[in-house]
Amino acid sequence: MSASLRIALAGNPNVGKTSLFNVLTGARLQVGNYAGVTVEIREGDLRPDLARGRRIAVVDLPGTYSLTPIAEDEAAALRGLQGEATEAAGGKRRPPDVVILVVDAANLARNLYLAIQVVELGRPLVVALNMIDVATAAGIDIDVAALSRELGVPVIPTVARRGEGAEALIKAAVSIADGEWAPSATLAALRGRLLVPVPEAEPGPSARALALLGEAVDPVAARGLLGARAAGSLDLLAATPEERAAAEAIDEALALDAAAELVIARYHEVDRLIDGLGLRERAAERAPAMSRSEKIDRVLTHRVFGLVVFLGVMSLLFTSIFSWAEPVMGVIEGLIAWLSEQVTALLGAGVFTDLVVDGVIAGVGNVLVFVPQIALLFLFVGLLEDSGYMARAAFLIDRLMARVGLHGKAFVPLLSGYACAIPAILGTRTISSFRDRLVTILMIPYMSCSARLPIYVLLIAALFPSDERLGPFTLGGLILLAMYLLSTASAIAVGAIYKRTILRSPTPPLVLELPPYRLPRLRNTLLAVYDRTMDFVREAGTVILAMTVVLWALLSFPKPPEAPEAAAAAPVEVVAGADDAAPGEVSPAITHSIGGRVGKALEPALEPMGQDWRIGVAILGSFAAREVMVSTLGLVYGIEGADDDDRPLREVLRNAENPDGSRRYTPLGAIALMVFYVYACLCMSTVAVVRRETRSWRWPIFMFLSMTIFAYIAAVLVYQGGRLLGFA
Amino acid sequence: MPAAFGRHAAYHDAAPRIPALTTVAAATHSCAPVSPRPLASLEIGVDARVLDVAGADSLRLRLLEMGFVPGTVVRVIKRAPFGDPLELQVRGGHISLRAAEASRVEVEVAEAQR
Numbered sequence: 001m002s003a004s005l006r007i008a009l010a011g012n013p014n015v016g017k018t019s020l021f022n023v024l025t026g027a028r029l030q031v032g033n034y035a036g037v038t039v040e041i042r043e044g045d046l047r048p049d050l051a052r053g054r055r056i057a058v059v060d061l062p063g064t065y066s067l068t069p070i071a072e073d074e075a076a077a078l079r080g081l082q083g084e085a086t087e088a089a090g091g092k093r094r095p096p097d098v099v100i101l102v103v104d105a106a107n108l109a110r111n112l113y114l115a116i117q118v119v120e121l122g123r124p125l126v127v128a129l130n131m132i133d134v135a136t137a138a139g140i141d142i143d144v145a146a147l148s149r150e151l152g153v154p155v156i157p158t159v160a161r162r163g164e165g166a167e168a169l170i171k172a173a174v175s176i177a178d179g180e181w182a183p184s185a186t187l188a189a190l191r192g193r194l195l196v197p198v199p200e201a202e203p204g205p206s207a208r209a210l211a212l213l214g215e216a217v218d219p220v221a222a223r224g225l226l227g228a229r230a231a232g233s234l235d236l237l238a239a240t241p242e243e244r245a246a247a248e249a250i251d252e253a254l255a256l257d258a259a260a261e262l263v264i265a266r267y268h269e270v271d272r273l274i275d276g277l278g279l280r281e282r283a284a285e286r287a288p289a290m291s292r293s294e295k296i297d298r299v300l301t302h303r304v305f306g307l308v309v310f311l312g313v314m315s316l317l318f319t320s321i322f323s324w325a326e327p328v329m330g331v332i333e334g335l336i337a338w339l340s341e342q343v344t345a346l347l348g349a350g351v352f353t354d355l356v357v358d359g360v361i362a363g364v365g366n367v368l369v370f371v372p373q374i375a376l377l378f379l380f381v382g383l384l385e386d387s388g389y390m391a392r393a394a395f396l397i398d399r400l401m402a403r404v405g406l407h408g409k410a411f412v413p414l415l416s417g418y419a420c421a422i423p424a425i426l427g428t429r430t431i432s433s434f435r436d437r438l439v440t441i442l443m444i445p446y447m448s449c450s451a452r453l454p455i456y457v458l459l460i461a462a463l464f465p466s467d468e469r470l471g472p473f474t475l476g477g478l479i480l481l482a483m484y485l486l487s488t489a490s491a492i493a494v495g496a497i498y499k500r501t502i503l504r505s506p507t508p509p510l511v512l513e514l515p516p517y518r519l520p521r522l523r524n525t526l527l528a529v530y531d532r533t534m535d536f537v538r539e540a541g542t543v544i545l546a547m548t549v550v551l552w553a554l555l556s557f558p559k560p561p562e563a564p565e566a567a568a569a570a571p572v573e574v575v576a577g578a579d580d581a582a583p584g585e586v587s588p589a590i591t592h593s594i595g596g597r598v599g600k601a602l603e604p605a606l607e608p609m610g611q612d613w614r615i616g617v618a619i620l621g622s623f624a625a626r627e628v629m630v631s632t633l634g635l636v637y638g639i640e641g642a643d644d645d646d647r648p649l650r651e652v653l654r655n656a657e658n659p660d661g662s663r664r665y666t667p668l669g670a671i672a673l674m675v676f677y678v679y680a681c682l683c684m685s686t687v688a689v690v691r692r693e694t695r696s697w698r699w700p701i702f703m704f705l706s707m708t709i710f711a712y713i714a715a716v717l718v719y720q721g722g723r724l725l726g727f728a
Numbered sequence: 729m730p731a732a733f734g735r736h737a738a739y740h741d742a743a744p745r746i747p748a749l750t751t752v753a754a755a756t757h758s759c760a761p762v763s764p765r766p767l768a769s770l771e772i773g774v775d776a777r778v779l780d781v782a783g784a785d786s787l788r789l790r791l792l793e794m795g796f797v798p799g800t801v802v803r804v805i806k807r808a809p810f811g812d813p814l815e816l817q818v819r820g821g822h823i824s825l826r827a828a829e830a831s832r833v834e835v836e837v838a839e840a841q842r
Contacts, residue, residue: 066793109819231786263792303809395824399810509829514822
């Protein structure tokens with residue numbers, strides 16, 4: 001029995017690494033894990049027909065241009081190649097047995113830089129010369145044998161999109177892993193030129209820095225340490241305390257000079273290789289696919305047409321998650337309702353049935369209802385990324401995003417936030433800096449999502465006369481617009497503030513490759529959509545489900561003193577006393593629950609923002625999802641199904657009176673409540689998904705508290721300020 | 729920019745390790761005084777040769793790693809609709825940099841196009 005193997009795939013972005021991963025694993029969907037906070041690392045089993053009875057795992061490392069750990073993605077790739085100490089491996093570093101480096105055959109001048117860095121690591125290596133068909137079609141003739149000889153490693157031409165070369169690639173990788181792998185003479189010479197400081201009369205910065213690092217540090221690890229020291233990113237490396245101390249002892253300026261000298265020396269090697277292959281003339285020219293891309297870009301990044309297309313694409317993306325997802329979500333909600341009916345019919349009425357139906361099944365529904373939006377957003381984002389347009393979108397909009405201090409890539413997640421924060425927060429995975437990603441995540445819940453709309457609509461329709469106009473606009477329409485503007489301005493302000501305070505970091509450099517346009521592979525994109533959606537269901541879904549059950553219990557227990565079914569079905573109980581209800585008003589079951597009592601207890605705190613305890617209960621209910629506020633408020637008033645038709649509830653709100661005969665709900669109070677809902681983080685799914693994406697409770701708790709406290713202060717200011725100005 | 733020139737000189741000292749890349753800069757240096765210009769000021773479509781990347785921070789490292797090493801030929805392809813960022817061609821690929829970042833790359837216009 002032969003031992004199991006681990007193969008790591010490394011390579012630049014946009015060289016077909018994901019295609020190759022899907023070919024090698026057959027993209028069997030049982031695996032798909034995300035190891036890091038920011039960076040997705042996928043792992044899968046090699047296809048059985050390629051593995052030939054062995055257990056071979058394939059790890060898809062993040063695509064990077066370099067292994068100098070300046071940002072998280074390079075650090076993750078470097079850790080993946082050096083072997084990360086994982087719990088699964090018993091806390092030990094286990095480097096991959098073989099590295100497959102995927103390079104773009106048509107653009108070796110750029111891709112060989114990473115190849116040199118991987119060679120420096122000295123791990124068993126096979127190079128996949130991918131997209132060889134494109135290179136050949138463009139008349140680039142690569143002497144594969146010469147490249148293999150020069151690099152001292154096997155080089156296998158592949159066309160990952162068509163699965164060509166996979167068998168030869170695996171054969172080479174396995175035989176290298178099985179044999180006593182020793183660097184060939186060429187490889188040893190190549191490594192030697194880069195690793196061993198040349199004795200000189202006047203040693204250069206890299207020689208001096210490497211000498212300072214001393215013999216305690218492995219020369220291979222020394223490269224990463226120098227780079228991390230230069231970039232101030234030692235935290236990103238899984239360095240031992242000794243390595244760290246040695247690196248910190250080096251002057252930062254010297255580390256920078258040394259790292260820069262190494263970069264230049266590597267490019268010198270690249271140029272030597274390119275010259276040896278007779279590709280020098282090509283190197284200065286554009287990659288072949290680029291000439292077609294330049295023609296496309298004459299329109300797509302044109303100063304006028306480019307922006308028109310951009311607006312069109314973004315509108316399409318927004319419409320898809322805002323509107324197209326709706327019918328599918330309706331179907332899911334219908335199925336959940338049908339299932340609830342069946343289960344109720346089967347089990348009969350009772351507390352256990354309520355737990356199953358209103359707790360568990362409703363919780364599953366709360367998770368599944370996000371799936372259409374998440375899948376659509378990732379489908380769009382995936383197709384845009386694969387085609388090369390996403391980089392152009394970031395190019396077009398970067399100027400505006402840079403004003404907040406963010407990268408152009410933050411635009412799509414922020415826009416998606418108007419539809420739903422859940423897919424939007426998942427969509428921030430394209431942002432490579434963790435701090436910038438966190439700023440974007442914290443901004444998104446301020447964007448007025450579609451779940452707030454039913455609340456705005458209810459309050460505007462109930463408390464503002466529909467015929468009042470200001471010029472051509474209805475008053476209600478203007479209020480709605482004001483809420484959206486308020487949410488947008490607040491999100492931008494919050495981002496700018498966080499960027500300058502708790503998450504201070506310089507505006508990230510753009511340094512964005514505009515890859516050649518390519519036809520996206522629907523299959524690859526669908527696999528990524530499936531992976532990411534299932535990840536949401538597994539990781540955030542369990543938290544959402546648990547929270548739904550807890551919330552159900554809070555709003556259901558204890559039951560009212562009479563028979564619970566009778567009270568729920570036909571509320572007849574009359575609450576005595578005028579302190580919390582007008583005489584003759586009914587008291588539905590929900591008011592007896594813990595949630596109902598908490599709502600009442602909160603009333604003194606709600607009065608300054610012009611609300612009563614009934615709104616308090618509705619606010620608690622809306623933690624399940626904001627739109628649940630409408631149905632919860634309905635239940636408080638004994639109205640079933642307010643979420644389907646809120647007109648009876650509008651009537652009740654409009655006519656509700658205090659004991660002294662004044663209106664219980666005023667337009668000013670409604671505006672204060674809407675402002676509260678603009679800011680308050682009343683969405684447990686958002687909390688759950690932020691926990692998933694930041695891998696801690698720290699940020700979701702910070703987000704929840706800061707937003708909710710701010711919402712309260714803003715609502716009180718609006719209400720009290722409005723009263724001072726004479727609005728009642 | 730004395731700091732940048734000091735750094736530039738350092739590469740000449742290191743010439744034996746990186747001959748091919750320094751010869752270009754060294755040759756021009758000895759014939760006529762080179763007037764380094766920031767890459768951001770380059771006219772669209774004009775070829776230029778990288779002399780150095782100024783500054784002492786991780787951005788310098790990043791720009792070098794993206795291929796803006798001394799001796800490399802670069803060209804400005806276009807500017808984004810709001811005037812920033814720039815689309816640049818370097819080593820067979822297209823890279824977008826903001827003008828502020830591209831200004832860190834010091835270039836000289838290639839001989840034939842002067």
